[in-house]
Amino acid sequence: MILLLFIALLSRTALADGHHDSEEYSFSPHVGSGQGISYALTGSGRITGVRLWEASNNFVYGIQLRYDYTWTDIAGRELGIMQEIELFHDEFIVQISGKYTHNIQSLVITTNLGRSLYAGRPTGHSFNMYPDNEKGELRLISGRFHGAITSLGAHWGVRPEPDYGSHYGKYY
Template sequence: MLLWVLLSVCCLVAAQQRSSSYSGEYGGGGGKRFSHSGNQLNGPLTAIRIRVNRNYIVGLQARYGTAWSDYKGGSLGDLEEVFLHPGEHIIQVSGKYSVYMRQLVFVTNKGRYFRFGKDYGTSFNAAPLFPNTVLRFFSGSSGSVIDAIGFHWDYSSSGCTHCNK
């Protein structure tokens, strides 16, 4: 009987559909660690602020629902801001890095793309492992620039009933 219960539980766990995945970490090993994992509870990713200078991605901030995350990175460079349309989600991120992040290119499900930084360094391409999943939040490390970045993918929280509005 115990064996049957254990087999049933194992089969149930194996049958559950997976949805979350992680891409990264891209960049160098310096800086202080950060994660926006708690910010995703405010809702889906709705806007991004990127600070760039002539060589690097200097800083990053994201809006989840209507709440902005803490800013990560340095203060020098030009600040650029992008707002996603309702129902629009990031489905791919590519870019370049050397010791620090040099370029980020975001692609959305509505066919828009946003390019920040310089086209120089080692290339990467980040995308979710599972169909119909989107960028949910960022993690990485930063100091005076963004040293490294990772991307966390899952289903959109647009229909989330427990998220803060």
């Protein structure tokens, strides 16, 4: 548990710099049992894709994020069916919700454009994570895994001003 607190504080410190107010960053506390090996999915740039692994109507076994054009390591395992969403250039993650017991039973990743990625079996206790600031977007995910994902927390930051260049409305 101390390690998770350390990761949360470290990531908050890493996200904050002298040019930003602390109100631009927020943290949704971890849900789940928190057993196993800790992980933090982080990268350079903005999140442009998400992959989730579920075993046929079962737990969420793995999570992977893409930052710009680079996929992170997988937290958990590549077990079962992979669900994937690629974000448009002007799209970002504004909500993570789902159900948990000992493991993360189900996840729903929702974007500002109303698109969602679903994985897992919706049984257990409900959770709902979103940024404190209305201009926030998901920056990184942290938690623990032991076979399947056993805990998950979300780190949010205010998104940069939109770029209405040549990529507007297209996939990365």
